[in-house]
Amino acid sequence: MPKMHASPAAASDPVARRYGVAVGTGRATLSPTIELQLGHRSVRLFLTTPVTDDQVELIIAAAQSASQSSNLQVWSVVAVRNADRKRRISEAIGGQPYVADSSVFLVWVAGFRRAANIVHSRGAQVETLGYLENTLVTAVDSGIAAQNALLAAESLGLGGVFVGAVRSNPEALITELGLPEYTFPVFGVALGHPDPSEQAGIKPRLPRRAVLHHEQYDTTAWRETAAVYEERLGEYFAGHGKDGYSWADILTNRIGSIEGLHGRDSMRASLTDQGFASD
Numbered sequence: 282m283p284k285m286h287a288s289p290a291a292a293s294d295p296v297a298r299r300y301g302v303a304v305g306t307g308r309a310t311l312s313p314t315i316e317l318q319l320g321h322r323s324v325r326l327f328l329t330t331p332v333t334d335d336q337v338e339l340i341i342a343a344a345q346s347a348s349q350s351s352n353l354q355v356w357s358v359v360a361v362r363n364a365d366r367k368r369r370i371s372e373a374i375g376g377q378p379y380v381a382d383s384s385v386f387l388v389w390v391a392g393f394r395r396a397a398n399i400v401h402s403r404g405a406q407v408e409t410l411g412y413l414e415n416t417l418v419t420a421v422d423s424g425i426a427a428q429n430a431l432l433a434a435e436s437l438g439l440g441g442v443f444v445g446a447v448r449s450n451p452e453a454l455i456t457e458l459g460l461p462e463y464t465f466p467v468f469g470v471a472l473g474h475p476d477p478s479e480q481a482g483i484k485p486r487l488p489r490r491a492v493l494h495h496e497q498y499d500t501t502a503w504r505e506t507a508a509v510y511e512e513r514l515g516e517y518f519a520g521h522g523k524d525g526y527s528w529a530d531i532l533t534n535r536i537g538s539i540e541g542l543h544g545r546d547s548m549r550a551s552l553t554d555q556g557f558a559s560d
């Protein structure tokens with residue numbers, strides 16, 4: 282496999298920038314939406330300028346515009362602006378400063394509380410909320426909606442970062458936000474105006490052939506693409522002041538041992554407490 286180094290083309294072509302190397306994109310024309318998606322980066326350093334309530338409402342309208350399983354609409358968002366509450370949440374989930382420093386911390390609450398209330402109000406039972414399928418439905422739909430929200434925020438010149446660390450201490454979020462049975466905090470999205478001094482760029486992704494398979498799953502594509510990516514991401518981080526970065530190390534730490542779950546190995550118990558036994 283020849284070495285692929287970032288070429289000058291990578292600086293101006295949004296697709297090349299995403300992969301960290303010039304790649305063919307055929308005849309398809311870029312749209313402004315795709316350009317925005319290709320330019321995504323997580324923002325963890327914010328200016329103090331507030332995100333307005335009107336902006337939050339627009340962002341949530343974009344989130345609600347996402348496709349929804351059976352149009353059930355089984356997620357909610359708690360928008361946290363209060364400085365003390367953001368600080369308490371930040372401390373409870375491991376001290377992420379971007380939660381405390383965000384203008385607004387949107388906590389994505391998966392769940393069927395609203396749906397269950399409606400069904401109960403009709404005198405009917407809810408028999409299926411303890412099944413894994415419904416846990417998946419609400420978690421999947423939450424993720425789809427939240428990505429719409431983050432992209433909408435980015436289109437307004439804002440920035441943000443998903444915060445899965447809320448699942449490192451779901452009980453703290455449940456208490457802090459008063460979350461009832463049949464709800465669960467799946468992640469947060471910290472939003473604000475990006476501080477331009479943040480040393481972060483567009484992080485290259487795996488070569489496309491690692492993830493795009495045709496007709497059937499290619500069980501061999503991983504080996505060569507992983508080697509290419511290991512080098513490319515290492516170069517990216519070296520260029521951002523972090524030498525010796527290894528993506529394979531990250532994967533190994535994350536899925537190689539229980540410690541990599543950062544305390545989330547008791548997730549089923551936390552879910553069960555909230556009504557999601559996930560059988």
Ligand SMILES: Cc1cc2nc3c(=O)[nH]c(=O)nc-3n(C[C@H](O)[C@H](O)[C@H](O)COP(=O)(O)O)c2cc1C
Pocket residue numbers: 321322323324325442443444445446447468482483484
């Ligand atoms: C569901 C989800 C949870 C995440 N949780 C965290 C988090 O807790 N802390 C954090 O710093 N970044 C978090 N991230 C951001 C990822 O680290 C980031 O998207 C990834 O490294 C790629 O970088 P980029 O978004 O800048 O392209 C999360 C992303 C997702 C999708």
